[in-house]
Amino acid sequence: MENLPEAPPSFVRKKQTILHQLAVPTSQYSDLSPKGSVDEAIRTLIDGINSSEGLVTTSSCAGRVSVFLEGVRRQGTKSEATLSSEVNNGQLAGPGGKGGGGRWLFVSHDPIVIPNAVDSESFIHNLFQLPSKPTSHFTCPENCRYLHFKFEPMILHVLTSSLKEAQKVLNAALQAGFRESGAMSLEGAESMSTTPMVAVRSIGLMFDSIIGFATNDDGAEHIRVTVSDEHLRMLVDLANERFRINQERIQRFRTLLLSPNSENRKNSKKAQKCTGETWEEPEVRRARKKAEGERKRKEHQTKQAPNPASNEEDSESLEYIGNMLE
Known part of the structure; x- marks a missing residue:
């Protein structure tokens, strides 16, 4: 596996602070969200990310x-500056x-x-x-x-220790279906101290x-x-x-x-x-494609009138189609 650069000191300090806050017992923990705590539906995900060396979550909502x-809203005739201030x-x-x-x-x-x-x-x-x-x-x-x-839906902000870590999080988010995900704080990309923030979301x-x-x-x-x-x-x-x-x-x-x-x-x-929305493992996909090939083979044989002269040729052709679908 490719070695990742050492995490910048600023990232290490930020992660230590966040982990210290999350270590507080649930009954005593509070944040700025309406609920005031980490959602149980993504607690396992949050713990897994925070256990990764180059990642730490900064805010989250399970959905x-x-x-x-x-x-x-606006009342009366007030200046734009006053309205903006209010x-x-x-x-x-x-x-x-x-x-x-x-x-x-x-x-x-x-x-x-x-x-x-x-x-x-x-x-x-x-x-x-x-x-x-x-x-x-x-x-x-x-x-x-x-x-x-x-x-x-879920929104999650993940602070990363490097551009490579940010790319890893972003790739996983996009492949999982969070298509509006993106990376922020990319300025100074040439610097080893860059710590991008990845927003995982699906608008x-x-x-x-x-x-x-x-x-x-x-x-x-x-x-x-x-x-x-x-x-x-x-x-x-x-x-x-x-x-x-x-x-x-x-x-x-x-x-x-x-x-x-x-x-x-x-x-x-x-x-x-x-x-659709269902992920397929390679083994599952191969089995499904093989079943589809068998079904099409039988449908073709049912539609075709008996013709001894062409049976051998049709069989070879259908065998080829079935192999392609696998």
């Missing part, structure tokens, strides 16, 4: 489904709706499980802290605050749907849902499906990056073959 109420200070909501009193009504880092013995519509409304019935008024008045139902799985809005009438907040119960249930089902795909990609990324023979996997074209 989440949420209901988010935007904060207060957004930066959290007094007004920014483009994504955060700040200005915006808040999560519901957040989960796991699929939403609806018990069979309950009324699903009532369960969802109570879970999301929503009114029981949709409003008949679908026009959002001026200065209303939109209500979002969101699914966000294609994300979705954001407006399901209502909130108004402030006489100083009281009123939330109005503008979609049907069936629509809410459809969004929940879609989020659960995205969770499944997200978890499959996380597992592929972990295998490609941390498996002992990950370098062989990365350089083997056969190991990179995919069918």
Whole structure:
């Protein structure tokens, strides 16, 4: 295996600090995320990456489904400088709706499980802290605050000790399906002290749907849902499906990056073959192709009328096709 350059002192110090923070017992650990701790769904991945000599995670989210109420946006006639200052200070909501009193009504880092013995519509409304019935008024008045139902897939930031380590992480992320991944902090590429940051992400799985809005009438907040119960249930089902795909990609990324023979996997074209979202090992692919060849052989023989003179020639041709498919 190719020897990697020694990690710069700045990377070593940063990694030591992060590992010290993560070593705090779960009951005492807290970070800046809404949940305040490392998601259990990717704890094994995080531990594996941080056990690698040239890698350390700086932030992560395993993926989440949420209901988010935007904060207060622009009010009155204020200068752009004043508005920008208020957004930066959290007094007004920014483009994504955060700040200005915006808040999560519901957040989960796991699929939403609806018990069979309950009324699903009532369960969802109570879970999301929503009114029981949709409003008949679908026009959002001026200065209303939109209500979002969101699914966000895993996002992971990995600090690396060198360009070679960054390339290894990026290759694994792209092959696993995190197609919008990229490397940052590449300036000074000629320097041995370069420590790139790799963002592992898959924006294609994300979705954001407006399901209502909130108004402030006489100083009281009123939330109005503008979609049907069936629509809410459809969004929940879609989020659960995205969770499944997200978890499959996380597992592929972990295998490609941390498996002992990950370098062989990365350089083997056969190991990179995919069918839809399902990863295929070389042995599985060969067996599938062989079965396809046998099926096509039988279909061809069924369609062809008996012809003793051509049977031998057809058999040789089909044998060749079957071998090619293997």
